[in-house]
Amino acid sequence: MALFEPFPNYVWNLSVSIAMENGGRIGEIVDIIGPLMAKAQAGEDANTQDFMIEWVKMADKLTGLAEEDIAAGRLFSAGNKLKRSAIYYQTGERMQAHGSPGRAETYDKAIKNFLKGTELAGDPVTRVEIPYEGKTISGLFHRAPGDGPMPCVVYCNGLDSMKEMLWMGGIPYALAKRGIHTLCVDQPGTGEALRLQDLPATPYSERWASKWVDWLETQPHVQADAIGMTGISLGGHYAPRAVAYEPRFKSGAAWGANHNWHEVQYKRMQREGENPVPHYWGHVFWVFGAKDMDDFLEKTRDMNLNGHMDRIKVPFLVTHGVNDRQISPDYANQTYDQLINSPRRELKWFTDREGGVEHVGADNHAFAIDYIADWFAETLGGHTA
Secondary structure: OOOOOOOOOHHHHHHHHHHHHOOOOHHHHHHHHHHHOOHHHHOOOOOHHHHHHHHHHHHHHHHHHHHHHHHOOOHHHHHHHHHHHHHHHHHHHOOOOOOOOOHHHHHHHHHHHHHHHHHHHOOOEEEEEEEEOOEEEEEEEEOOOOOOOEEEEEEEOOOOOOHHHHHHOOHHHHHHHOOOEEEEEOOOOOHHHHHOOOOOOOOOOHHHHHHHHHHHOOOOOEEEEEEEEEEEOOHHHHHHHHHHHOOOEEEEEEEOOOOEHHHHHHHHHOOOOOOOOOOHHHHHHHHHOOOOHHHHHHHOOOOEOOOOHHHOOOOEEEEEEOOOOOOOOHHHHHHHHOOOOOOOEEEEEEOOOOOOOOHHHOOOOHHHHHHHHHHHHHHHOOOOO
């Protein structure tokens, strides 16, 4: 398996693969990237405004086509187009520098189209919102079919993803088939929490994760003693940290280890490894509410799981791609080795045999989705057949 790499830089290629794995269509994506090929030669930070323009152009076209479907009463078809447009809007938006022209408008289109699209398509997902530190945080609750209380998994973003991407990626439907609800969340530092509520990221993920457990415990269709947590990419810090400090979580999984993200920043200063987004330092300063490099390094000092993993006393899965170009595979070994009190710990490597070898399976989500969904079915009381 290999990453689809039409561009000469990793960051742009990663964004294309994310769009493909989160519901994009290859024919549309080929049309989007065609006008960008020459512009990519200038590097990952240059021409990102043009990058957004092309993705928005396709998303706007799909929106128009969806409106034609609605006029004809073809609401399922309209819903599918609107959901796809949302991913294209977000693919263009997440690559922009903070404060770039058109960014806020593009994000707004993405959110509105996603919600309208899922409603028209009849998807069993609802946007939910809870109070948090005087503001609000939001999530997407995907209800599994059936009656009676069922387990639920809280699924959080990485550094630069959004809850709509998490949902479109497929884990909620995979878990639902196994009898488990999913709550995809925009935690502080991501999605709505960052863009609309100005809530910066915190290393102490149990602060917001516990609030979601509080909410889930009030839901009659959720089995309160069978709640798990996972996270993708930088969620490989947030999910283990939350499970370590929130004893109500009964199982956990990391889609991509991120054992010592603070240390990774020093490597990135030395240009070691690949970045997830252009304008990287400006992006992480915005995410953590930092005014400069010293402030950022101080605010991320505790983005480090050393000394915390022994607190996990429930089953925990660590997954990692063997060819991850962003986060060294050694971090997966560190997280696994420190899970000394987990009654069932597992380290799953994704290799060339199955795929998903790149950072959080950007080359192929399918194997990780099934593996993680099966893990939660086995550890929370779902079913795998």
